[in-house]
Amino acid sequence: MLLLFETFQSPNGYIMLSFLLSCFIILCCVHHHVTLKDEEAIPLISKYFNTKGRYEEVNPYLRQDILAVNRSFLQPPSSQCREIHLTAIIRHGTRYPTAKNIKEMQQLHNIVLNNSIGEHTWLREILTQWTMWYIEDMDGRLVQKGVEDLKHLAIRLTRLFPSMISEEKLRGGLIRFITSSKDRCVNSTLSFKAALTEMWAIRDVEFGYEVNDALMRFFEQCTRFVQEVDKNQSAVIDVQKFKQGPEMMRVQEKIAEHLGIPSSFITYDLAEAAFFLCTYEFAVKAINSPWCQLFDEDDAKIIEYASDLREFWKRGYGHDINSKSSCILFHDLFSRLAKAANENKLRQQVSEAVTVQIGHADTLLPLLTLLGFFKDTVSLTSTNYASQTQRSFRTSHMMPYAANFLLVLYDCGEGGIRLQPLLNEKPLIFPGLTDQQVSMPLYEDVRKHYRDLLNGCDFEAECQLFNIPAEF
Numbered sequence: 437m438l439l440l441f442e443t444f445q446s447p448n449g450y451i452m453l454s455f456l457l458s459c460f461i462i463l464c465c466v467h468h469h470v471t472l473k474d475e476e477a478i479p480l481i482s483k484y485f486n487t488k489g490r491y492e493e494v495n496p497y498l499r500q501d502i503l504a505v506n507r508s509f510l511q512p513p514s515s516q517c518r519e520i521h522l523t524a525i526i527r528h529g530t531r532y533p534t535a536k537n538i539k540e541m542q543q544l545h546n547i548v549l550n551n552s553i554g555e556h557t558w559l560r561e562i563l564t565q566w567t568m569w570y571i572e573d574m575d576g577r578l579v580q581k582g583v584e585d586l587k588h589l590a591i592r593l594t595r596l597f598p599s600m601i602s603e604e605k606l607r608g609g610l611i612r613f614i615t616s617s618k619d620r621c622v623n624s625t626l627s628f629k630a631a632l633t634e635m636w637a638i639r640d641v642e643f644g645y646e647v648n649d650a651l652m653r654f655f656e657q658c659t660r661f662v663q664e665v666d667k668n669q670s671a672v673i674d675v676q677k678f679k680q681g682p683e684m685m686r687v688q689e690k691i692a693e694h695l696g697i698p699s700s701f702i703t704y705d706l707a708e709a710a711f712f713l714c715t716y717e718f719a720v721k722a723i724n725s726p727w728c729q730l731f732d733e734d735d736a737k738i739i740e741y742a743s744d745l746r747e748f749w750k751r752g753y754g755h756d757i758n759s760k761s762s763c764i765l766f767h768d769l770f771s772r773l774a775k776a777a778n779e780n781k782l783r784q785q786v787s788e789a790v791t792v793q794i795g796h797a798d799t800l801l802p803l804l805t806l807l808g809f810f811k812d813t814v815s816l817t818s819t820n821y822a823s824q825t826q827r828s829f830r831t832s833h834m835m836p837y838a839a840n841f842l843l844v845l846y847d848c849g850e851g852g853i854r855l856q857p858l859l860n861e862k863p864l865i866f867p868g869l870t871d872q873q874v875s876m877p878l879y880e881d882v883r884k885h886y887r888d889l890l891n892g893c894d895f896e897a898e899c900q901l902f903n904i905p906a907e908f
């Protein structure tokens with residue numbers, strides 16, 4: 437220490453010390469700038485992006501390491517537990533806006549560019565320099581980020597469940613892929629499979645997939661849902677009322693003020709289009725777009741609620757048929773669990789170890805609702821926004837791009853057969869199941885809990901237009 441002190445006492449020592457000090461300061465600045473830059477890249481309102489949100493905002497630890505996993509979440513009750521079946525129902529990855537939304541974006545941008553409307557504010561000046569690059573042909577197609585979303589998810593799931601999603605099981609034909617026919621889902625399926633074949637350098641075998649819209653797009657085939665909800669404006673009357681209500685009117689006025697445009701020009705749809713431009717510029721291009729400057733946190737929470745209100749009444753607890761339209765997927769899931777449990781009981785190889793099903797937010801939300809997840813004590817309505825700020829039914833937390841609902845069946849030996857649900861790689865507790873202590877209840881207890889659905893929930897009966905109660 438004395439020698440070191442003496443060294444720095446010398447003229448050369450001072451030069452060395454100042455050099456080391458300046459290196460340290462530069463490194464701190466670079467680190468701070470990089471961190472700041474990273475933070476600056478993330479819109480402050482990104483946690484309110486509903487189904488237009490990135491997966492990384494639901495699991496922020498992935499921003500530092502996209503392949504990070506936390507096996508401690510799995511918590512099997514004992515070391516005897518081994519996985520015997522895994523079903524993963526996954527929403528496609530990041531996509532372009534739909535044609536419907538692109539039209540609204542174009543309409544908004546044309547108003548911003550029209551010098552004969554209102555006057556120019558500094559933000560409007562910036563937005564007139566922004567190039568409208570979305571075209572209707574994009575129409576919801578998967579983007580490169582969406583390919584990466586599914587590849588990274590596939591790799592994380594092999595790390596979380598190495599005995600299930602494995603080269604041996606893939607080569608053994610024990611992993612099955614089912615997808616919606618939509619381009620974004622098919623390409624998400626191909627991305628998930630490509631991650632596995634690339635990781636294991638499998639070039640000699642092609643692994644197929646099944647297109648099954650009856651399962652993955654059941655909402656289109658449930659006649660009663662289509663007639664009574666999807667095509668029935670009165671089924672979402674609360675959404676319409678909220679869109680015309682005081683909270684949204686204020687958001688639209690603030691957007692108009694920011695743009696120097698008369699508020700009469702900024703309808704709900706154009707306000708939503710501005711919000712979507714912010715979400716897509718971030719999700720697709722990782723840009724904190726000037727469009728995001730049109731909203732503060734309060735505005736974003738209001739627009740988030742409007743979207744949740746729509747999903748609640750169209751895909752969630754608002755109408756019973758919303759969840760009953762997913763009966764076909766529910767029975768498909770539980771019949772596969774029953775088959776795996778039986779094969780395991782007979783000491784046979786489980787013929788379908790892993791099932792990967794790729795669909796939409798509209799696939800997952802009704803199923804989660806049918807199972808009772810994320811249910812609030814009070815319905816979301818057009819008049820209780822203020823009291824619903826802590827609601828469970830919040831698609832920004834549930835349903836980002838690449839959202840995934842997993843059901844993992846375990847054989848725990850003397851601990852019995854157990855079933856663990858996970859959403860977005862985090863464990864869920866089956867709602868209303870008595871033994872809340874374990875995150876992994878007995879499979880039989882889960883079946884007892886859902887026995888009414890298992891014995892009923894008949895898709896044909898539920899979805900026929902004149903729904904005659906089953907007992908007749």
Ligand SMILES: O=P(O)(O)O[C@H]1[C@H](OP(=O)(O)O)[C@@H](OP(=O)(O)O)[C@H](O)[C@@H](O)[C@H]1OP(=O)(O)O
Nearest residue numbers: 487488527528531533534536537795796797798
């Ligand atoms: O508001 P858009 O047109 O984006 O709505 C899409 C759905 O997107 P989401 O509301 O879930 O963000 C899209 O669901 P996705 O999971 O496939 O992205 C759905 O397939 C599409 O038909 C649009 O739903 P809509 O209810 O028909 O507007």
